[in-house]
Amino acid sequence: MTPPTAKADQTRARILEAAMQLFREKGYEQTTMRAVADAAGVSTGNAYYYFKSKDEMIQAFYARTHTEHLAAVGAILEQGGTLEQRLLGVMRAKLDTIAPYHRFAGVLFRTAADPGSPLNPFSEESLPVRSESTDVFARVLKGSRTKLPEDLAAELPQLLWTYHMGVILFWIHDTSKGHARSYRLMEGTVGLVVKLIKLARNPLLAPVRKASLKLLREIRGDDDRPPAAA
Amino acid sequence: MTPPTAKADQTRARILEAAMQLFREKGYEQTTMRAVADAAGVSTGNAYYYFKSKDEMIQAFYARTHTEHLAAVGAILEQGGTLEQRLLGVMRAKLDTIAPYHRFAGVLFRTAADPGSPLNPFSEESLPVRSESTDVFARVLKGSRTKLPEDLAAELPQLLWTYHMGVILFWIHDTSKGHARSYRLMEGTVGLVVKLIKLARNPLLAPVRKASLKLLREIRGDDDRPPAAA
DNA sequence: GTCTATAACCGGATAGAC
């Protein structure tokens, strides 16, 4: 068993640290790999030993915010509360966590456009990578006392994750002071989402619900026939 | 009146044509500006005289599909029909129009991420550029016999445009044969959207509707104070 | 003033020696 090589990890961390600082100071485009390597006290070639590309540094940062978010969210998820309170707490924590990085969020978005990226909201392949992230929303649901029809409960965590990506997409383009509009959007839509969820429990709407969920599974492609057959 | 064309226009067209063909054959990343210039029989420097960047060629192509879409949609919009039929026709025409370019659609998406781009669904600045595009949806609504509350009617064209961007976003990542999933998504969601619009006319739901529209105006930011120039 | 070309720049990325 190789212990997670001590010195290597430090070097990697040093490079990432330098990159983050420079990105913040000068922005992503204005920061050259040469500058990052310099600041970290390594050669450019060496920097590429640790990060396959400049973009990958951003992804590394993203992973970091994800960890921070998980930490921030622990308390909220354990203390009970209504569905709305819980969802609101988690979403607010998300916006709070990513706030310091708004400046180069555009790159993150570009990354998300790559079909192979774990940030891509639609790709099937990256689903496993996303599971930790969707799991947060599963816990949001489970901890609330809101009872849900089974078919809906199965899909809702993913749906909420997609919703949360939509909010982030807005946030990326939000130039309002303190990202006030994003918070406003989030607060307003969380309310709508919760109302909608409660509405979906109404037995009268079961046919609509079932049809919608069927559509969802179809377009996701894990419905009945595996795409190979087609 | 300047007569529509000098030799310049032809050169520009030749470059764009060469670019399109190469992009299709080899993909966007694999096509160099030098190759495009070569194929068009001009120098690289000259190619940059006509297009500020490689990305701008993609945008030029996008403008072209937009024109094609407008043409394709004319008949549909003039022949009446229900709201659902009209929206379905317009959306189907859209997917049909962009189909040949799926291969490098990812770049389009990346372009859309740029806050200054007219494709960016959220930016205020680019709203005028989008107006021709949202106008199609205004005509979809106007031609149908569906009566709408005024406040909703004012916002709906833009909302439908945003919806249509969402479908395209899905399409970009859709790897199913013939983009079947995108068509399925579109057909299914058009139905939902129309149902929702009809639901919104219900007087009992007026408070929800008004609150939602208020939220929409708030986050768009044309509510009270205009943001300072960027 | 509109067009075209050549040469160079710059920075992300890679090869390969140590």
Added chain:
DNA sequence: GTCTATCCGGTTATAGAC
């Protein structure tokens, strides 16, 4: 794991031709 040297391609500077 680290470096140096180099490649490659988008982009720009600039000079000249129509």
